[in-house]
Amino acid sequence: EDQVTQSPEALRLQEGESSSLNCSYTVSGLRGLFWYRQDPGKGPEFLFTLYSAGEEKEKERLKATLTKKESFLHITAPKPEDSATYLCAVLGASGSARQLTFGSGTQLTVLP
Amino acid sequence: DSGVTQTPKHLITATGQRVTLRCSPRSGDLSVYWYQQSLDQGLQFLIQYYNGEERAKGNILERFSAQQFPDLHSELNLSSLELGDSALYFCASSVDGDRDLSGANVLTFGAGSRLTVL
Numbered sequence: 001e002d003q004v005t006q007s008p009e010a011l012r013l014q015e016g017e018s019s020s021l022n023c024s025y026t027v028s029g030l031r032g033l034f035w036y037r038q039d040p041g042k043g044p045e046f047l048f049t050l051y052s053a054g055e056e057k058e059k060e061r062l063k064a065t066l067t068k069k070e071s072f073l074h075i076t077a078p079k080p081e082d083s084a085t086y087l088c089a090v091l092g093a094s095g096s097a098r099q100l101t102f103g104s105g106t107q108l109t110v111l112p
Numbered sequence: 113d114s115g116v117t118q119t120p121k122h123l124i125t126a127t128g129q130r131v132t133l134r135c136s137p138r139s140g141d142l143s144v145y146w147y148q149q150s151l152d153q154g155l156q157f158l159i160q161y162y163n164g165e166e167r168a169k170g171n172i173l174e175r176f177s178a179q180q181f182p183d184l185h186s187e188l189n190l191s192s193l194e195l196g197d198s199a200l201y202f203c204a205s206s207v208d209g210d211r212d213l214s215g216a217n218v219l220t221f222g223a224g225s226r227l228t229v230l
Contacts, residue, residue, distance in 0.1 A: 036221075043114060043202050043221030044155070087155065099145065099157035099170055100219065 002027045002092040004103035012109045013078055021073040021086055021106045029093030033071050034100060035064050036087040044087055078110045115139065116222035118203050124228045130191040133225045135203030137184055143167070143206045144186040145219065146178055150199040161186055162208075193229045200224045 003026045013019055025033065032051055036044035048057040050066040057064045061082060063074040073086055085107045089100040115138035125131055137144050146158040157170035161180035180186040190197060204219045
């Protein structure tokens with residue numbers, strides 16, 4: 001069974017204070033690791049897909065990296081508008097299911 | 113606006129009742145997914161439909177059922193509701209349910225339907 005664990009559960013940063021969110025995963029045959037952003041009262045919004053260890057993707061102040069066991073979402077010089085819950089998910093090759101397995105998320109608060 | 117439309121946004125009902133949640137996928141998307149998000153469980157996959165046919169099943173209770181209609185909209189039916197069914201229910205869509213969920217085939221989520229069972 002695919003499993004995803006995200007840490008920390010919650011993170012408070014001052015504006016401009018860089019940090020990283022962690023996503024540890026166990027999956028049978030990784031077909032993709034996904035990062036989503038979820039604002040309160042809204043659905044998850046797609047950020048990145050990573051496929052293999054060593055891969056990196058960047059978007060504005062966000063950079064996602066992948067190893068064989070975990071992924072990091074690095075946030076450089078965050079702004080208050082980066083406040084949201086960040087979700088990590090994996091797509092495995094087990095069985096015939098094509099659904100994503102999500103972690104519980106990291107709730108990020110960036111204070112001005 | 114993600115292009116995935118869910119109604120109603122909020123629903124309050126009593127235990128034992130039945131409700132129907134509706135989802136219209138993004139234009140051009142053939143696959144629809146239903147997820148449940150509760151405070152203690154995170155996002156849990158319920159069921160997937162592709163072009164009208166059930167494609168994959170997750171942790172969906174027998175009291176729950178879904179279908180996808182010829183116009184590709186989908187409905188999730190929840191019956192004999194219990195307090196523990198209170199949650200956010202998300203619909204997501206993708207172009208093709210058979211390919212990896214990335215690139216142009218990424219999962220796009222709706223804003224969700226918040227169900228409260230009293």
